[in-house]
Amino acid sequence: MERFDALIKKDGSGRLTIVEIPFDAKAVFSKPKGTIYVSGTINGIGYRSKLLSRGGGRFVMVLDKTVQKSVGFDGQAMAAEITMSCEDMDAVREKPEKLVDIMSDMDVLTAIKTRRSIREFTSKPVSQDMVNAILFAGMQAPTAKDKRPYHFIVIRDRHVLSILARNNPNAAMMEESAGAIIVCGDKNIEGIKEFLYADCAAATQNMLLSIHGLGLGGVWCGVASNSDWRKLLIHQLALPPKLEPISVIAFGWSAGIKESVCRWETAKIHYEKW
Ligand SMILES: Cc1cc2nc3c(=O)[nH]c(=O)nc-3n(C[C@H](O)[C@H](O)[C@H](O)COP(=O)(O)O)c2cc1C
Numbered sequence: 001m002e003r004f005d006a007l008i009k010k011d012g013s014g015r016l017t018i019v020e021i022p023f024d025a026k027a028v029f030s031k032p033k034g035t036i037y038v039s040g041t042i043n044g045i046g047y048r049s050k051l052l053s054r055g056g057g058r059f060v061m062v063l064d065k066t067v068q069k070s071v072g073f074d075g076q077a078m079a080a081e082i083t084m085s086c087e088d089m090d091a092v093r094e095k096p097e098k099l100v101d102i103m104s105d106m107d108v109l110t111a112i113k114t115r116r117s118i119r120e121f122t123s124k125p126v127s128q129d130m131v132n133a134i135l136f137a138g139m140q141a142p143t144a145k146d147k148r149p150y151h152f153i154v155i156r157d158r159h160v161l162s163i164l165a166r167n168n169p170n171a172a173m174m175e176e177s178a179g180a181i182i183v184c185g186d187k188n189i190e191g192i193k194e195f196l197y198a199d200c201a202a203a204t205q206n207m208l209l210s211i212h213g214l215g216l217g218g219v220w221c222g223v224a225s226n227s228d229w230r231k232l233l234i235h236q237l238a239l240p241p242k243l244e245p246i247s248v249i250a251f252g253w254s255a256g257i258k259e260s261v262c263r264w265e266t267a268k269i270h271y272e273k274w
Contacts, residue, residue, distance in 0.1 A: 001084065001085045002023065002028060002040075002083070002084045002085070003081075003082070003083050003084075004021075004023075004081075004082055004084075005079065005080070005081055005082070006019045006020060006021075006022060006079075006080055007077050007079060008063065008068075008073050008077070008080050009077040009078075010075070010077075017068050017073060018062055018063065019042075019060065019080070020058070020059075020060050021051060021058070021061060021084075024057035024058075024059075025038075025051050025059040025086075026059075027057065029086035031086060035050050035051075036050060036059070036086055037049075037050045037087040038050065038051060038061065038084050038085065038087060039085060039087050040083040040084040040085055041082070042063075042067065042071045042080050042081075043071055043080050044081075045067075045070045045071050045188055045242075046189070046242060047063070047067045047070075048147070048189055049062065049067070050062075061084075065191070066189070066190070066191030066192075067188070070187075070191070102129055102132075102133040102214070104210070104213035104214055104215075108209075111212055111213045112209065113260055114212070114260040115208060116259075116260065117218075117219040117220065117258075118216075118217025118252075118254045118258065119173040119219050120254065120256060121173070121176045121177050121178060121217065121250075121253060121255055122252070122253045122254070123176075124178070124252070125178055126178040126179060126216060126251065126252060126253065131154060131179065133210060134207050134210050134251070135181070135207070136210075137207050137210035138152055138181075138183070138203040138206050139203070140206060141199070141202040141205070141206040142202055143190075143199040143203075144192070144195040144198070144199060147189050148189075148199075149185050149186045149187075149189035149190035149196055149199055150183055150184065150186070150200050150203050151183075151184045151185075152184075152203075153184060154181055155179055155180045155182065155237075156178075156179045160236060161174045161175065161180060162174075162175055164233070164236065164248075167229055167232050168229040170221060171221040171229070171250065173219060174221075174250045176255075177251055177252040178251060178253065179251055179252070180249060181207060181248070181249045181251070182233060182237060182245055183203055183207075183245075183246050183247045183249065184200075184239060184243040184244060184245050184246060185197065185200045185243070186242055186243055187242050187243070187244055196244065197246060200246040201246070201247065204220055204246075204247045205220075208220060208249060211251050215253075216251055216252065216253060216254065217251065217252060217253065217254030217258075218250060218251040218252075219249070219250050219251075220248075220249060221247065221248040221250060222247060223246060223248060230245060233245040233248075
């Protein structure tokens with residue numbers, strides 16, 4: 001990881017807000033070709049970005065509006081302490097080897113049609129390979145500008161599951177579930193609240209469908225803003241201020257079979273106009 005002091009400022013055109021990188025990023029990050037994706041902190045605030053080459057080994061990093069706002073840039077040149085690591089996108093995107101072995105025989109439409117919320121579980125444990133497959137499905141979800149602003153906190157600890165279950169009657173099933181995945185949104189990565197929630201909801205649904213496709217059961221537990229449960233999640237999981245807990249997925253082996261329901265309503269469909 002590189003650490004340096006730099007100025008956040010407008011570029012010559014006045015359109016872009018940039019940081020000049022005080023080293024040859026290609027050489028330092030051993031990236032002779034291709035886009036250099038970076039992440040780190042600016043005055044302690046997390047960011048993710050890419051570097052633009054200005055020729056001759058010189059690079060700048062462009063800061064989008066969200067990052068500018070988070071670090072308090074108001075248009076005037078501002079000193080910043082920066083940490084920067086190169087994100088090797090090939091490595092980031094590399095699948096854990098075992099994932100390729102985990103398949104579902106269920107086709108996608110059948111999974112969508114037959115998925116139900118499961119709130120009763122057996123005590124059978126769920127393998128880590130399955131959990132990885134579920135997390136992988138979450139990360140495959142679409143996100144605005146492909147920012148992928150989510151973090152997934154996997155909880156297997158029975159004591160923690162129990163604390164969370166006992167403090168929210170709507171999440172009581174966590175007392176029995178094999179585990180839970182807390183889907184958190186990074187407000188520094190996605191500053192538009194609606195997109196942050198939409199991105200995390202898409203990831204949540206992908207995970208619920210994969211849970212069902214793997215033969216497991218799961219349920220989405222909502223996290224209401226300003227609820228005591230949200231505060232408890234923040235405290236219990238030691239979430240930093242940038243992370244918003246958005247949904248909780250309790251999962252495990254289902255204790256029973258739940259019939260699918262057909263929710264088709266012709267009256268909800270409109271063509272061309274309302
Ligand atoms: C945003 C959201 C929040 C939810 N919160 C809870 C919850 O706190 N507890 C719960 O048992 N189910 C919760 N659910 C699950 C719904 O109750 C469930 O999806 C709905 O009743 C339809 O049933 P089905 O999932 O079996 O098709 C939630 C679902 C969504 C989308």
